[in-house]
Amino acid sequence: MTDPLTGRVLVVDDEVDLAQLVAGYLRKAGLEVVVRHDGNQAVAAVREYTPDVLVLDLGLPGIGGIEVCRQVRTFSDCHVLMLTARDDEVDKIVGLSVGADDYVTKPFSPRELVARVQAMLRRARTGSVESTTALPHGQQALVIGELVVDGDSRQVHLAGEPVALTRIEFDLLLCLAARPQLVLSRRQLVELVWDTTWTGDEHLVDVHIGRIRKKLGDVATRPTFIHTIRGIGYRMGTGR
Helix, strand or coil, rough: CCCCCCEEEEEEECCCHHHHHHHHHHCCCCCCEEEEEHHHHHHHHHHHHHCCCCEEEECCCCCHHHHHHHHCCCCHHHHHEECCCCCCCHHHHHHHHHCCEEEEEECCCHHHHHHHHHHHHHHHHHHHHHHHHCCCCCCCEEEEEEEEEEEEEEEEECCEEEEEEEEHHHHHHHHHHCCCCEEEHHHHHHHHHCCCCCCCCCCCHHHHHHHHHHCCCCCCCCCEEEECCCCCCCEEECCC
């Protein structure tokens, strides 16, 4: 029997009743919860409360959810789960591009949201990809050309210069780097990096891969490191 998950969750939504409903479900699941209702409060609460997971509505008064996420990512590596009432793919992509990990579109099931939060906490608690990449014993770093990915220190260097990645970005890169020349589908990457129970849009992998490529100076049409295998997924390898 496994121990119950624990963790701190910050819920930010200007719909007071909805925020309290979500908080109630999370508390019933055994989690510590703080609630805020606007963007400025959200940023301050992340600094003060240091949550493990930030449940963040995009449509907030003050500064919006996108800007909150952008600011939070400058000082916190907490998981970010976006809430949006807009059925607009652009909003979701922009949110993911500034560092959110996942999203849920309103209306949603509170139980589904709790399951998403628990999956995030489970991933952080188990050491994430580091425990699933099956690196050879004693191998501390993976070298692909001028790219060095260190699973122990969770650091990445390109041509000797450090590359700053979010937790999700690092885990995706480590998954690919640990399996050079092996093609991994979006579903495989989701199961390795998020959770085997994760049921969201698998195309969010593409957004995070795009961010990694940008930080590595990789061009999708002429990739140096991460190659797109059309209709399947991605693989790591140097050269075209």
